[in-house]
Amino acid sequence: MSPPFRRHGGTIKLALTAQERAVLHTLPQTLDNLGTPDVDPAVVRLHPPAYPDDPVADAYFREMTEDDLAKDRAADRSRFTETVSADSMSDDDAEIWLRVLGDARLTLAARMGIEQDDWEDDRSLAESREGAMLHYLSYLQDALIQVLSAAL
């Protein structure tokens, strides 16, 4: 089985099946449609408190940054969607892929209620639909990290 990502000159080649691309295509939609913090644990996970012991400073930080963070993430998702069907991508695009794959992993895991390190050894979790997806995204992200790390 060929690796999903491979450096080729100045670009990174994508060797993904149509089925894989179809699955990946759904990630931005999922991340576009998060709930509110009270009903969707993914929202809490994606917006950690900068000042957990200082509600005033924390609210201020949040107010000053949350629009930027939302815009940065929306731009990431938009670029991810543009490149998900491509044959190759730039290193900058790959960096965006890392973050979108990461956000999708955090979202899945938060909704599954994963709070312990040992989830990777849980066989029944791995056989569930969400668990299989989580493992697949781990595999993809790790493969991309290997390609990008070699260029650091």
Next chain:
Amino acid sequence: MSDQPAKGIQVYPAVSSNLPPIDRRDQREPRKAMTLTEVLPSIEEVEPAATTAPHRIDTPDIDEVDELQRPWQVVVWNDPVNLMTYVVYVFRKLFGFSEGEATRLMLAVHHEGKAVVANGPREKSELDCYRLHHYGLWATLEKT
């Protein structure tokens, strides 16, 4: 790009607007606002003479001095989902750590629950925190 400073991240007023207030009780020598480096030597020089000369000095509130001097640190906390390889990569990418140092910090996060990955003035630390949040890491800020 995403790992460049984000616009609008400068949350707190610049240091110069956070200086000790002028003591209005002493009108003989109206003072301009002083910078911290001007204030600190003046305390050492003037204070011992304060008993012999009727000269008031503006003693900065100790907390305000702390606020200016003490750096902030960026703490990354353990989470069960982000891959170890991802955390190492993000530390290298955002802070320029060697692979060895990034790995040491990642293992500290993993085994001790958290690690300080950066420190400095408040604005810089907040920007670092923002960038880590953008990469999905659980980062917080605290005073050293």
